[in-house]
Amino acid sequence: MKALVTGGAGFIGSHLADRLLAEGHEVDVVDDLSTGSLANLADARRVSGGGLTFHQMDTRDPALVQLMRRCRPQVVFHLAAPKPAAGAVESAESHVVGSTRVLEAARQAGVHKVVYSSGAAIYGNPDPSDLPLRESHPQRPCTMVGVAQKAVTDYLYAYRETYDLEFTALALAHVYGPRQKPGVGGPVVTTFASDLVAGRPSVIHGTGGATRDFLYVDDAVDALARAGTRGGGLLINVGSGHETAVRDLYRAMAAQAGGPATADRGPARPGDIRRLALDPGRASIHLGWKPWTTLAEGTASLLEWWRADPA
Ligand SMILES: NC(=O)c1ccc[n+]([C@@H]2O[C@H](COP(=O)([O-])OP(=O)(O)OC[C@H]3O[C@@H](n4cnc5c(N)ncnc54)[C@H](O)[C@@H]3O)[C@@H](O)[C@H]2O)c1
Structure with missing residues (x-):
């Protein structure tokens, strides 16, 4: 598989790049290095044998379309995001404008699938009696990042309906x-x-x-990698349920x-x-995923x- 990872110089994205390269895939990373760092990709570079290419670019840049046409990935893992503490305008610009640019570039480049890493923030502040949350829980985000991630998830459904661009959106717990x-x-x-x-x-x-549902990064990356080929058209919670x-x-x-x-x-x-806790039932059915790292081990x-x- 040829994959492109936005935000691949960040925390989760760099671990995902390691995993995809270890599985023998070719990986293009797009990151503006606003918070990420090339040091995070040092392991990936060492083991890649030329399979890793880094592109410093903002996802909002119109040139992303040409770049994606050149790279021709089959799957785009979209993990680029500003700091959670970003203000409302910065958050909307980076999440919403950046993500629609990624979707538009993916559509024009003939990408098969986009995997998006949303967060539990899309669900807002749930009633404790609803925990662990299922994907059918109403989405009433109460933070800027939650609102922006919910909007991106809506765009994913719209691009699938309108252009047949496949997606899986993972609502990750606290990684x-x-x-x-x-x-x-x-x-x-x-x-x-x-x-x-x-x-x-x-x-x-x-x-x-x-309370939070804590998830070790290797487990989160395992769910992302599985979503490259499974779980089409679905929002899937990725958490321990605890x-x-x-x-x-x-x-x-x-x-x-x-x-x-x-x-x-x-x-x-x-x-x-x-x-907060996220029910991993759908992830188990559609991704064949469950977390294997205990909190003490992690x-x-x-x-x-x-x-x-x-x-
Ligand atoms: N860490 C968690 O607990 C968690 C939980 C749920 C969801 N997520 C989501 O997973 C994704 C990755 O999270 P992370 O913790 O690895 O974040 P991170 O901040 O470590 O990585 C984000 C990367 O995106 C890059 N970036 C930011 N804006 C960009 C832009 N406009 N164009 C190109 N690159 C840009 C940054 O330089 C950074 O390398 C994010 O979408 C985040 O919202 C994370």
Whole structure:
């Protein structure tokens, strides 16, 4: 297979490039390097044997059409996205305009399928009694990123209806693992790992009772790779189905790392979703997928990665 990965110099995209190359596919990466980095593709370059080509380009660039016509991928994995903390206008421009450009380029280049990585933010702030969420749950996003991802998912259906461009949209749970960037307001598992390895106090925002469905990056990448050939025309949740409270996550990671058993408290963040877990039933049926990394295994491996290369 010839694949093109947008956002392939980022966290999940670079792991996906590694996986596709390891399976013997040719991979073109399109990334504007606004937050991603070529260092994330160092492993891919080493093992690619010439199968990896990098293109520095913004997905909103009209030249994406020519580039895709030249590369002629069969499948486009669309993972380019701005920081989750991006403002409403930047988020809409990058997600919505960038994604319609990707779809338009894919259509014009005769691409067979687009795989899109959406997030649970499309569902908004669900009632806990509805957890773990199924794909039939109403989509009432309450964050800028959720609104933008829902719009992109609607475009996917429209392009399939209008132009026969196949798609699979994966609603990924909270993905964590090596190469993810930590930081204030950033991904909680990675931020705890970097704090614990550096001996810095961690901050839990709110009571710590908020729950998330944590998914190790290799498991997320496995679902993406499977979606290259399966699950056509579907939105598919990719999560474990289990909730873990942020304060329990911190306690477990602190015990693994030998860090302080309690974290500092910070103010709750506006728009934070209270509780979340995604039902993996449809992923099991249509992708033959289930997560195989336990949270304890995943956090241990992440801590080891941070210890080996804290820079
Ligand atoms: N990390 C998670 O927990 C998670 C959960 C659900 C969904 N997702 C989605 O998965 C995708 C990948 O997430 P990630 O965590 O790897 O993000 P990331 O920020 O690590 O990677 C995004 C990449 O896209 C690039 N990029 C940004 N805007 C671009 C543009 N306009 N043109 C070209 N490249 C651009 C960045 O440079 C970066 O390399 C995103 O769409 C994200 O919304 C992530």
